[in-house]
Amino acid sequence: MRSTVFFAPLWLLVACAAQAQTATPRLSSQQCTVSTSYDVLADNGGIWLRRKQGLPREIFFHGGELNVDRQPQPVSAADAQRLRELEQGTRALMPAVASVAQSVVDITFDALNGVVHVLSGSARQRRKVEQLRTAARAQVADTLGRGRWEQAVFDERFEAKVEHAAEALAGSLTRSMMWTVMSGRAAQLERRGEQLDTQMQQQMQGRSDALQAQARTLCVQAQALYAVQQALEYRFNGERLQMLELNAHPQPADVVASTGVAATARR
Numbered sequence: 001m002r003s004t005v006f007f008a009p010l011w012l013l014v015a016c017a018a019q020a021q022t023a024t025p026r027l028s029s030q031q032c033t034v035s036t037s038y039d040v041l042a043d044n045g046g047i048w049l050r051r052k053q054g055l056p057r058e059i060f061f062h063g064g065e066l067n068v069d070r071q072p073q074p075v076s077a078a079d080a081q082r083l084r085e086l087e088q089g090t091r092a093l094m095p096a097v098a099s100v101a102q103s104v105v106d107i108t109f110d111a112l113n114g115v116v117h118v119l120s121g122s123a124r125q126r127r128k129v130e131q132l133r134t135a136a137r138a139q140v141a142d143t144l145g146r147g148r149w150e151q152a153v154f155d156e157r158f159e160a161k162v163e164h165a166a167e168a169l170a171g172s173l174t175r176s177m178m179w180t181v182m183s184g185r186a187a188q189l190e191r192r193g194e195q196l197d198t199q200m201q202q203q204m205q206g207r208s209d210a211l212q213a214q215a216r217t218l219c220v221q222a223q224a225l226y227a228v229q230q231a232l233e234y235r236f237n238g239e240r241l242q243m244l245e246l247n248a249h250p251q252p253a254d255v256v257a258s259t260g261v262a263a264t265a266r267r
Helices: 011-018 077-119 123-142 156-182 186-230
Strands: 039-043 046-050 058-062 065-068 071-073
Touching: 039 077, 046 077, 058 077, 065 077, 077 123, 077 186
Parallel strands: none
Antiparallel strands: 039 046, 046 058, 058 065, 065 071
């Protein structure tokens, strides 16, 4: 969960052309003070944590029982209860994170849709935006929505996939703006951009504030899970079992697994 995803494929072009204020959500496990280096699967059968580097490679716990690298581990009665708390808390956290992530996707593409509408007024271009939205929502639904966080899904490859698709859209918008300027309608484009700036500030601020509140709640939940982990008496090779880690340099706490808002529109 340490990678950060920026849905910002078109913002610079649009900001320079239309002074549009937009949001750039980020998806990362480091938005709070707590992160994990593991891929995580949470379902009714228990909690699986796996990674390719570092030890242990695999941790599984369910119903108060613990397996490390596929070997059953003896735990005290107190630890068994802590493991049950970790299982319940992790299972509850996943759908909450998925919900916030879907909201972030919607805010992002609502903003982009507004920009496309102002710059081109093209129904075809707006359909392209909706296709990008659908793909991003499907990505979240197929992973977080099913209780899975996979490092490979939310690393730079996902960012590159979104940006590649949006760059094609940016090319079309550039051609549309050039035609507008060449046809003597630059002033009209500027007025529409100013209107968009005002509208987006009003529409997005309330939604961004609500998401930040949800993000802070999720951060508190993650920190509570970390505290339970730290209370475990069990030791792996003489050390604490670090499924969750405390970040030395956390990113702003108003952004979680899924969210952050940065205004980036200036001509």
